[in-house]
Amino acid sequence: MRSFVFLFLCLNTLTGFGEEFRVLPYVQNPTPVGITIRWLSNSEEPGTVSLSGTEHDAIKSTPILASTLSYNPFKEEPHGPHPALPWIHSVRIEGLKLSTEYEYTVTQGQEAHSSMFRTAPGKDEAVRLIVYSDSETEPESSTTDPVAWPVSTGSNRPDGVKNYLVNQTAGYIANCNVMADRKPNLILLVGDLVEAGGEQRDWDEFWRHNAGQYGTLASSIPILPSLGNHENYGGPGGGYEAAAANLATDKYLTYFDVPDNGATNPKHKGRYYRLDYGPLTLISLDSSDGLPHKSASDTNHNLEGSHAPDFNPGSEQYRWLEMQLADARKKSRFTFVQFHHTMFGSGPHSVPYGQDGFSGQAGIPMRVLLPLFMKYGVDLVFSGHDELLERSYVVGEEQLADGQMCPHAIHFYDAGIGGDGLRGPSVGFDNPHRQFLAHENAPEVWENGRLISGGKHYGHLEVDVQPGKDGKWSIEVTPVYAFPKVDEQGRVTWERRTYADVVRVTK
Numbered sequence: 001m002r003s004f005v006f007l008f009l010c011l012n013t014l015t016g017f018g019e020e021f022r023v024l025p026y027v028q029n030p031t032p033v034g035i036t037i038r039w040l041s042n043s044e045e046p047g048t049v050s051l052s053g054t055e056h057d058a059i060k061s062t063p064i065l066a067s068t069l070s071y072n073p074f075k076e077e078p079h080g081p082h083p084a085l086p087w088i089h090s091v092r093i094e095g096l097k098l099s100t101e102y103e104y105t106v107t108q109g110q111e112a113h114s115s116m117f118r119t120a121p122g123k124d125e126a127v128r129l130i131v132y133s134d135s136e137t138e139p140e141s142s143t144t145d146p147v148a149w150p151v152s153t154g155s156n157r158p159d160g161v162k163n164y165l166v167n168q169t170a171g172y173i174a175n176c177n178v179m180a181d182r183k184p185n186l187i188l189l190v191g192d193l194v195e196a197g198g199e200q201r202d203w204d205e206f207w208r209h210n211a212g213q214y215g216t217l218a219s220s221i222p223i224l225p226s227l228g229n230h231e232n233y234g235g236p237g238g239g240y241e242a243a244a245a246n247l248a249t250d251k252y253l254t255y256f257d258v259p260d261n262g263a264t265n266p267k268h269k270g271r272y273y274r275l276d277y278g279p280l281t282l283i284s285l286d287s288s289d290g291l292p293h294k295s296a297s298d299t300n301h302n303l304e305g306s307h308a309p310d311f312n313p314g315s316e317q318y319r320w321l322e323m324q325l326a327d328a329r330k331k332s333r334f335t336f337v338q339f340h341h342t343m344f345g346s347g348p349h350s351v352p353y354g355q356d357g358f359s360g361q362a363g364i365p366m367r368v369l370l371p372l373f374m375k376y377g378v379d380l381v382f383s384g385h386d387e388l389l390e391r392s393y394v395v396g397e398e399q400l401a402d403g404q405m406c407p408h409a410i411h412f413y414d415a416g417i418g419g420d421g422l423r424g425p426s427v428g429f430d431n432p433h434r435q436f437l438a439h440e441n442a443p444e445v446w447e448n449g450r451l452i453s454g455g456k457h458y459g460h461l462e463v464d465v466q467p468g469k470d471g472k473w474s475i476e477v478t479p480v481y482a483f484p485k486v487d488e489q490g491r492v493t494w495e496r497r498t499y500a501d502v503v504r505v506t507k
Contacts, residue, residue, distance in 0.1 A: 030119060133340065196236075272285050350431055374396035387421055473506070
C-alpha cells in the first residue's frame with residue numbers, strides 16, 4: 001500500500017501558469033498514429049505544439065472563440081464578475097509511431113506547459129484502464145462541509161461521526177493522485193463529470209482537477225467521457241428545460257474530441273462513440289433520455305425536447321450499437337461498454353417505475369440493451385448514477401459465429417465514487433444480481449476514534465487487460481479507493497487501498 005501526502009502528484013512541468021492558459025493542455029482521441037492536444041487560452045493569440053524526438057515541426061494552433069462556454073444565462077452565477085469567453089485550441093497530430101511515448105510542449109504567449117502522451121498500443125499489448133463516475137465538481141465543494149457519510153453494515157463507528165473526514169475537493173484530488181500514480185493508458189469517466197452542466201464555473205472546477213492547479217492527469221492520459229444526467233442539467237434558472245439542457249451538453253461537446261459516430265443528426269455527434277484501443281473495443285453510449293417521455297422506457301422524466309438521442313430499439317443509436325457490437329466481436333479480443341445510468345444498482349435510481357421512491361431518473365430502462373450485450377459477448381459494462389461502488393453479475397447466452405448459443409455472463413459495475421456524495425443502498429431497489437457493494441461488504445473498523453479500515457470512500461476501478469503465457473488473455477478488475485489516514489494531530493494523508501472483490505475474466 002502506498003501513502004500520499006495531500007498534495008497533487010505532478011507528472012508535468014509548468015512555468016508561469018496563470019495569465020495565458022484558461023485550461024492547461026490535455027490529450028484526446030488517441031489512435032496508433034495520432035493524438036489530439038487541446039487547451040484553452042485567455043487570448044486570441046495562437047499557440048504552438050512541439051514534439052521532442054520527432055521530425056515534426058512546431059505546429060501553430062488556430063484559436064476559436066469558445067462561444068458555448070458562457071456563464072449561465074438563465075440565472076447569474078455567483079462570485080462574479082466572470083472572465084470573458086476563452087479561446088479553444090485543438091491540434092491534431094498524425095504520422096506518429098504505434099505504442100510510443102512522446103514528450104510535448106505547448107507554448108502560449110509567455111507560458112509553456114510540458115507533458116507526455118502515448119499512442120495507442122498494438123492488438124497484442126497489455127492495457128490498463130481507470131474507470132470512475134460522478135465527480136460532480138463545483139466550487140462549493142472546496143468550501144462546504146464534508147458530505148453525509150452513511151454507516152456501513154457492521155461498522156463500529158463512534159457516535160457523533162456523521163460526515164466524511166474531508167470535503168469533496170480533497171477526496172477528488174486524492175482519488176486523481178492515486179490514478180496518476182498507476183500510469184493508466186486511458187481514463188473512462190462515465191458521466192456526471194460536473195454538478196451542473198450549464199454552470200460554467202462547475203466546468204472550470206472540473207479542469208482545475210484534471211488540467212489545472214489541482215492536478216494535470218489529463219495532460220498525459222486521455223479521458224473518454226460519457227454524458228450523465230448532470231451534463232444535461234442547465235443549473236439554476238434553467239434546470240432540465242430543453243434550452244438549458246442543450247446549453248449544458250454543448251459545453252461538454254466543446255471540451256471533448258471523440259471518434260465520429262456518423263450520426264445523421266449533427267446534434268448527436270459526439271454523444272456516443274466507439275474507440276478501438278489495442279486489444280479492446282470501447283463503446284460509449286448516451287443514456288441521457290429515453291422515449292416515450294415519462295414512460296418506463298425513459299431514463300429522465302424531467303428532460304424533454306432536448307438534443308439527447310433515444311437508445312431504445314428502433315432508434316439510430318440502438319441500430320448503431322448493434323452494428324458496432326457485431327463488428328467488434330470479429331475484430332477485438334474484448335468489448336467494454338460504458339453509459340451513465342446503471343442497469344443494475346441498489347441506489348435511489350434503481351427503484352422501478354411506478355413504485356414508491358421512484359426518482360424519475362432510473363437506469364432500469366437501459367436493460368433493454370441487455371439482449372444485445374449478451375448476443376454479441378460484451379465482457380464488461382461500466383456505469384455510475386447511483387453513486388455506489390457495486391458489482392452485479394448477470395448470466396445469459398451469446399450467439400456464436402455459427403449461430404449456436406452458448407452460456408455467457410457479464411459483470412456490471414456502478415463506479416460512482418469519483419468525488420461526490422457517499423451513498424448507501426436505498427429502499428425498494430431492484431437488483432437481484434448484486435455480488436458486491438462496498439457499503440455492505442466493507443465494514444468500518446475504528447480504533448481509539450480513528451478509522452483503521454473499511455468503509456465507502458472516493459475511488460475508481462482499475463482494469464488490467466493482458467496476455468497470458470498459455471495464449472489466453474485475462475481481464476482483472478480491482479476496486480480501488482483513496483483511504484484517508486488521520487494522525488493524532490488530525491492531519492490527513494492518503495493511501496491506495498483495494499476492496500476484497502477483485503474479478504478476473506479469462507478467454
